Amino acid sequence: MIRFFVAPQDVGADSIKLNSEDFEHIRSLRLAPDELFIVCDGENNDYTCSLGERNERFVVRIVEQKKVLNEPLITSTIYAAYSKGDRLDYTVQKAVELGVYNVILYESKRCVSVPNNIPKRIERLQRIAKEAAKQCGRGIIPKVTDIGKLNDAVVDSIGQSDLTLFCYEDEEKQHIKDLLEFHFSQENKDNKIMSVSIITGPEGGFEPSEAELAKSKGTHIVSLGKRVLRSETAPIVALTALMYHTDNL
Numbered sequence: 001m002i003r004f005f006v007a008p009q010d011v012g013a014d015s016i017k018l019n020s021e022d023f024e025h026i027r028s029l030r031l032a033p034d035e036l037f038i039v040c041d042g043e044n045n046d047y048t049c050s051l052g053e054r055n056e057r058f059v060v061r062i063v064e065q066k067k068v069l070n071e072p073l074i075t076s077t078i079y080a081a082y083s084k085g086d087r088l089d090y091t092v093q094k095a096v097e098l099g100v101y102n103v104i105l106y107e108s109k110r111c112v113s114v115p116n117n118i119p120k121r122i123e124r125l126q127r128i129a130k131e132a133a134k135q136c137g138r139g140i141i142p143k144v145t146d147i148g149k150l151n152d153a154v155v156d157s158i159g160q161s162d163l164t165l166f167c168y169e170d171e172e173k174q175h176i177k178d179l180l181e182f183h184f185s186q187e188n189k190d191n192k193i194m195s196v197s198i199i200t201g202p203e204g205g206f207e208p209s210e211a212e213l214a215k216s217k218g219t220h221i222v223s224l225g226k227r228v229l230r231s232e233t234a235p236i237v238a239l240t241a242l243m244y245h246t247d248n249l
Helices: 020-028 087-098 118-136 150-160 176-184 208-217 234-245
Strands: 003-005 015-017 037-040 045-050 059-067 075-081 102-107 143-149 163-167 195-200 220-222
Touching: 003 020, 003 118, 075 087, 075 150, 075 234, 087 102, 087 118, 087 234, 102 118, 102 150, 118 143, 143 150, 150 163, 150 195, 150 208, 163 176, 163 208, 163 234, 176 220, 176 234, 195 234, 208 220
Parallel strands: 003 037, 075 102, 075 195, 102 143, 163 195, 163 220
Antiparallel strands: 015 059, 037 045, 045 059
């Protein structure tokens, strides 16, 4: 069923006000007055709606309200380094489909490309996040933001999450699978970890000094396996592992 997002304040007792773009999209589909579609308020509430007989401009009628039940039970944030081309487009789209809560971008020493106009780049990625959230039936639209340098990302991740994973291609001792099994196994099911941050690097990888910085701040340095992953692939692999080990796939 086709899906739209609105702000919570646009939801009334028996009707919802859409923006002009979404309303014209509905009109272009030539829906009959009783054909149904979904409007979500971005706060895990879904409203089954129809145009209704009165067909008032920008206003649709609420038929049914229900809670969105497919949001992950764990809050995940990806900290991804800037990369060239459309690689971040892929990362944001697939991370949203998998259930990420936030995507935060940063600059590290080996970044090949950092956009000249960061707000414009963020705006584009936020649109991608919104479209992905519509497509996969999310109850929220994950936020895409910029935080500055790697040190800022590390400090923020430690402060915002119960567990921070720093994905480092040269790590040889601790695999992400083993760490997640330890924290989220049945034997450790009473753990209090409800939020996890994942930090991944740029095309050129992390410098050893950056990994040492992350370790000194309290992150868990982990490997994603024997093969070196592309910058757009690593966040998705790590997030998939997290969702699998927390029963959120």
